[in-house]
Amino acid sequence: MTRRILTVWCPQWPVVAAGKHTEIAVVLAANRVVARSAAAAASGIRVGSRRREAQRCCPDVVLVDHDPDRDARSFEPVVRAVDAFVPRTDVVTPGMLCIDARGPARYFGGEEEMARQVADAVERAAPGARAVVGIADGHFASAIASQQATPSRPLIVAAGGSPAFLAPQPVRWLAVAAGRDAETTSGGPPDLAELVDLLVRLGLTRLGAVAAMAPRDLLARFGSIGVLAHRLASGVDERPPQGREPPPEWDVTQVFDEPVMSVHPVVFCAKSLADRLAAALAAGGQICTRLVVVAETEHGERSERAWYMGTGLGAAAMVERVRWQLDGWITGPREGSASDEPDASAGGAGASQRDGISAGIVLLRLTPAEVRADDGEQRGLWGGRSDADERAHHAITRLTGLVGQDAVRVPVWRGGRLPAERYGWIPALTADLDRPQDRRRNTGHAAGHDGGGGGPWPGALPVPSPPVVLPESLQVEVEVLDAGGSAVMVSGRGTVSAPPATVAGRAVTSWAGPWPVEQRWWSPEHHRRLARFQVVLDDGAAQVLTVERQRWWLAAAYC
Amino acid sequence: MATPSSLATIADHTRAGVAAVAASSLAGERVLPVDEVLGNLFERPGAVGLVRGQVVHCGGVAPLSLALAVAAGAARAGAWLAVVDIASLGLDAAVEMGVPLERLVAVESGPARNWAEVVGAVADGFELVVTAPPRSVTASMARKVHQRLRARGVVMLMLGDHRSAAPSELADIELRATSPIWDGLGEGNGHLRARRVTISASGRRMPHRRSVDVLLPGPSGRLEAAGGEVIALGSEDLAS
Numbered sequence: 001m002t003r004r005i006l007t008v009w010c011p012q013w014p015v016v017a018a019g020k021h022t023e024i025a026v027v028l029a030a031n032r033v034v035a036r037s038a039a040a041a042a043s044g045i046r047v048g049s050r051r052r053e054a055q056r057c058c059p060d061v062v063l064v065d066h067d068p069d070r071d072a073r074s075f076e077p078v079v080r081a082v083d084a085f086v087p088r089t090d091v092v093t094p095g096m097l098c099i100d101a102r103g104p105a106r107y108f109g110g111e112e113e114m115a116r117q118v119a120d121a122v123e124r125a126a127p128g129a130r131a132v133v134g135i136a137d138g139h140f141a142s143a144i145a146s147q148q149a150t151p152s153r154p155l156i157v158a159a160g161g162s163p164a165f166l167a168p169q170p171v172r173w174l175a176v177a178a179g180r181d182a183e184t185t186s187g188g189p190p191d192l193a194e195l196v197d198l199l200v201r202l203g204l205t206r207l208g209a210v211a212a213m214a215p216r217d218l219l220a221r222f223g224s225i226g227v228l229a230h231r232l233a234s235g236v237d238e239r240p241p242q243g244r245e246p247p248p249e250w251d252v253t254q255v256f257d258e259p260v261m262s263v264h265p266v267v268f269c270a271k272s273l274a275d276r277l278a279a280a281l282a283a284g285g286q287i288c289t290r291l292v293v294v295a296e297t298e299h300g301e302r303s304e305r306a307w308y309m310g311t312g313l314g315a316a317a318m319v320e321r322v323r324w325q326l327d328g329w330i331t332g333p334r335e336g337s338a339s340d341e342p343d344a345s346a347g348g349a350g351a352s353q354r355d356g357i358s359a360g361i362v363l364l365r366l367t368p369a370e371v372r373a374d375d376g377e378q379r380g381l382w383g384g385r386s387d388a389d390e391r392a393h394h395a396i397t398r399l400t401g402l403v404g405q406d407a408v409r410v411p412v413w414r415g416g417r418l419p420a421e422r423y424g425w426i427p428a429l430t431a432d433l434d435r436p437q438d439r440r441r442n443t444g445h446a447a448g449h450d451g452g453g454g455g456p457w458p459g460a461l462p463v464p465s466p467p468v469v470l471p472e473s474l475q476v477e478v479e480v481l482d483a484g485g486s487a488v489m490v491s492g493r494g495t496v497s498a499p500p501a502t503v504a505g506r507a508v509t510s511w512a513g514p515w516p517v518e519q520r521w522w523s524p525e526h527h528r529r530l531a532r533f534q535v536v537l538d539d540g541a542a543q544v545l546t547v548e549r550q551r552w553w554l555a556a557a558y559c
Numbered sequence: 560m561a562t563p564s565s566l567a568t569i570a571d572h573t574r575a576g577v578a579a580v581a582a583s584s585l586a587g588e589r590v591l592p593v594d595e596v597l598g599n600l601f602e603r604p605g606a607v608g609l610v611r612g613q614v615v616h617c618g619g620v621a622p623l624s625l626a627l628a629v630a631a632g633a634a635r636a637g638a639w640l641a642v643v644d645i646a647s648l649g650l651d652a653a654v655e656m657g658v659p660l661e662r663l664v665a666v667e668s669g670p671a672r673n674w675a676e677v678v679g680a681v682a683d684g685f686e687l688v689v690t691a692p693p694r695s696v697t698a699s700m701a702r703k704v705h706q707r708l709r710a711r712g713v714v715m716l717m718l719g720d721h722r723s724a725a726p727s728e729l730a731d732i733e734l735r736a737t738s739p740i741w742d743g744l745g746e747g748n749g750h751l752r753a754r755r756v757t758i759s760a761s762g763r764r765m766p767h768r769r770s771v772d773v774l775l776p777g778p779s780g781r782l783e784a785a786g787g788e789v790i791a792l793g794s795e796d797l798a799s
Contacts, residue, residue: 388686392639392664395684399666402680407667411650411660423650428664462750464776465651467623474647499747510744534751540620540739542751556649558751558776559621 004159005142006101006111008082008118010129012036013095017074018064021128026054029066031415038130068320069327071095074126076328079305081125082118090290090308094324098142098308101135111135115154137162139310140232144173162235167208171199174207174229195225207233251367252277259298259360263330264405266295266361267323271397271429273366274318281371287312290370293322295329298359303329306369316433318366330357389433396428405429417460417517418532419469419544419556459517461532466544466556475553478504478545490514490531490547500535503545503552507538514547591633591686591714594657596784600734600760600769609633611686611712614705614729618719619736621756624652624775626689626716628782629734631657633714638686643677644668645691645718655780675700682711691718692729701729732762736775753778755785 010016014027014035024039033054036045043058054061071094079097083089088100099118101111108114115133122131134145136157144166149155157165175193204210210218211234218226252273260266281288291313294304307313307321399408409425410433416422470476480488482498489497494516500508513533520526530548532555537543544556590608598607609615609629617625623645634640639662642648646667654660664685668677674693681688688708692701708715717729736756743752759770777783 388637388639389662391684392662393684395641395681396664398683399677399680403667403669403673403677407669409665411663411665419649419651425665463655464751464753464778464780465649465655467621467627467649467652467656468647469649469651470647496747510741510746510749512744512747512749534744536741536744536751540741540754542741542744542754558754559623 004101004105004111004135004137005098005139006105006115006118006133006135007092007096007098007139007142007146008122008131008133009096009143009146010078010122010126010131011095011147012038013075013129014066014071015040015064016126016129017071017094018067020062020064023062024058024060025062025064026051027064027066030413034066068094069324072324073328076325078122078125078129081121085121086114086118088306090306091321092143092308096143096146098139105135111156112154115156119151119154136165138235139308140173141166141235144169163211166233166235167206167211169207171205171207171210171233172196174199174210174232191225192229195222195229198222199229211235250277250280250371251365252280253363253365256360256362256364259362261330261357261360263323263326266326266364267319268400268405268429270322270364270366271315271319273364274315274322277318277366277368278315281368282374285374286368286371287374288318288368288371289313290368291318291321292367292369293325294363294365294367295326295361296363297357298362299357301357301359308370312372312374322364322366326361330361393433396433400427400429415457417457417519418530418546419461419466420471420475422457422460459515461515461534461544464558466542466558468557468559470555470557475546475555478552478554480545480547480552487550488552489550492529494531500533503535503537503543504554506541508535509538511535513545589712591638592636593629593632594782596773596782597629597632597758597771599771600758601732609714610731611714612709613731614708614715614717615732615734616717616730617734617736619734619756619758620739621736621754621775622718623648624656625734625736625758626718627653627656627658628775629716630687630689631782633687634658634662638662639664639684640687640689641666641681641685643681643688643690644674644693645689652776652780655776657781675704678704678715679707682707682713686713688713688715689718690715705729730762731764732760735759753783 012021012035015021015025015037018025018027020027021037022039023037024043026033026036026040026045028034028051031051033045033047033049033051036047036054040054040058040061043061045054045057045061051063054063075091075094079089079091082097082099086099086104089097090099091097101114105111105114108117115135119131119133122129130151132146132149132151133154134142134147134149134156135154136142136145137159141157141162145155145157175196199205199210204213210229213230215227215230218230220226222229254269254273256266256269277288289308289310289312291307292304293307294302296302303325305325307318307325309317313321396408405427408428410428410431411423412426412431414421414424479502480500481502482488483501484498486498488500491497494514496514500511502508511533514531515533516529516531519528528548530546533545533547535543535545542558543554546553546555589611590606591611592608593601601608603610615629617623617629619625630640635657640658642663642665644667645665648665650660650663653663666677666681668674674690674696678688678690704715715729736758738757740755741751741753742755743749753774754776755772756775757770757772758775759768761768772785774783774785
């Protein structure tokens with residue numbers, strides 16, 4: 001029997017979380033728009049377009065970097081507001097939550113009334129979030145219903161009507177399955193998107209067409225993901241959860257002897273708890289679809305939140321959810337975005353929740369509230385996750401324990417014209433290493449960096465790039481003299497006073513430049529003007545020098 | 560037009576080929592692939608590639624480019640690459656050299672006495688390590704690290720000159736890039752396009768020094784052949 005599920009969705013949540021929903025604003029991740037405000041939508045900016053395209057549509061658009069933690073943090077008051085009057089609230093992702101609708105609907109006097117109340121509560125908790133509500137049988141149908149509802153009119157699919165409701169919908173909804181926003185970075189099977197692509201090419205463009213297939217054939221052709229697609233398309237929920245409650249001994253708990261005030265150490269412990277839990281579940285051939293995370297402080301403050309993911313939560317996804325929850329709870333809701341909700345939180349913890357916690361965390365518990373049999377995941381023969389990947393992940397975790405998380409890092413593409421600003425580093429534990437597609441995008445392979453120079457950064461150094469790039473803090477000042485022994489000057493118009501003859505006392509055999517860069521001229525405090533030179537010295541060493549305010553710096557070297 | 564004798568030659572070649580394939584598929588388990596431009600430097604009976612557990616010292620005028628070029632072949636084939644204690648790695652150059660950044664992790668060991676411990680931990684999960692051992696590494700420490708690398712089948716690419724005890728103690732193969740000639744840069748015009756260097760390989764288990772001329776980097780940023788053949792020099796040639 002499929003459950004009645006109510007889904008609340010706040011469209012374009014990242015913009016609301018950033019507090020920019022009233023302006024013409026977009027939120028960017030890896031140079032692509034992931035969310036835009038209503039005003040930005042009106043000026044023609046679409047989700048998925050490049051930053052340049054957005055700026056072409058509207059030159060003074062406000063750009064905000066995507067920050068999943070901020071999304072989660074600002075969503076916290078919304079969850080609290082809904083949780084205050086409806087039991088069993090499952091957070092799917094920041095911006096979306098679902099509720100078991102059967103009981104509450106009866107209590108509130110009908111599903112329509114309940115939908116209205118929930119939407120009101122969300123909008124009170126997060127002004128500017130235009131919450132839409134969908135009610136249907138099963139998570140999948142309910143999520144689709146919510147995405148087609150309007151703020152003023154919830155979309156309610158009658159009981160038993162889910163298959164008929166789903167049949168005419170395009171198959172691309174499968175990629176958004178189980179509440180996973182197309183843009184969210186966490187979890188979900190990446191191959192569902194590929195499957196959708198394939199289904200469309202095979203001529204199955206409607207969910208009804210997929211549902212009409214025999215599950216046996218889909219299984220034979222696509223494996224377990226095919227069966228999943230069939231289940232979703234025919235309005236049965238992803239997989240029936242098990243009839244029995246998971247035994248309590250599956251809970252994993254960490255008690256801290258020393259109360260912990262900051263997020264990172266707790267998340268670090270959560271990582272080992274999640275690994276243990278995932279391993280215990282895997283040993284029984286199970287996977288967790290609904291996870292309850294409980295944290296308690298020394299003063300008895302308590303944060304309990306249920307997280308739902310129809311396709312199953314892996315260890316990495318669990319850790320991410322712990323981080324989201326604690327980030328919102330420990331640091332408190334951020335100013336400006338969604339902080340005034342006087343009536344939302346009930347109980348003793350209410351007062352302190354407004355500005356974070358009053359004492360350190362002493363307990364963290366992960367409880368698998370709903371589990372089901374794991375269909376298993378085939379190790380990739382070509383691509384996919386390999387044994388080497390698995391071992392590298394373990395080594396990363398261990399190294400983090402050894403040298404600290406800021407000392408184990410992976411690269412992310414930032415973009416820029418100076419060698420030192422083109423890439424940044426983030427702690428490896430906070431990157432989702434399980435999803436090489438996303439990682440590849442974040443490391444620039446698809447962000448316009450094609451190894452062919454040019455790309456979206458005209459004026460960057462031409463290929464080949466220097467293998468030694470000194471971060472700004474490590475750059476060395478050098479003396480550049482002309483043949484007469486006086487310092488080489490570069491004028492504001494980009495002319496050189498005389499050809500450089502020596503760099504730090506070594507003779508120059510060939511050189512080129514100046515290549516001027518003018519950065520952020522619109523912002524007085526960030527404005528920089530500098531010029532770059534390439535030089536080859538008499539021993540064959542090649543270097544990149546920059547000159548800024550008539551001081552020369554060694555910025556990079558080809559060695 | 561196949562005459563009986565040419566058929567016999569073909570048959571001989573085929574037999575030899577089959578034997579070579581069989582040998583390499585056994586030995587292939589123990590080697591990581593390298594770029595074919597460098598293949599001649601890493602050729603050994605039965606297989607071409609980086610032998611797991613070996614330490615390769617990269618020196619000369621282009622140590623980091625050389626290490627990236629050597630690592631790129633294996634990293635492209637799916638190996639994870641750890642970069643230990645190299646704060647100034649230019650990732651653009653790594654991408655151009657063909658290193659997939661989604662399998663690159665940078666580690667800082669902090670205080671120098673940690674280096675051996677960190678490299679040991681890295682060896683548990685990564686197949687390639689690029690590192691510059693700090694000056695304080697002692698010979699006994701280096702031997703311990705080498706043992707761990709050999710047990711785990713990890714290839715370490717070590718940068719820098721002989722400033723610590725580690726290189727001389729560890730290196731199985733010494734690669735040196737010498738006589739660089741840059742192309743593309745003029746007197747106030749042009750830009751760096753390619754560098755021609757001679758890479759020579761020597762080592763404990765290598766009877767003859769071998770060398771090859773390459774473009775490191777070539778115009779696309781990758782390692783390219785410079786058209787020179789491998790010259791196998793006898794030891795008497797070296798002396799002259």
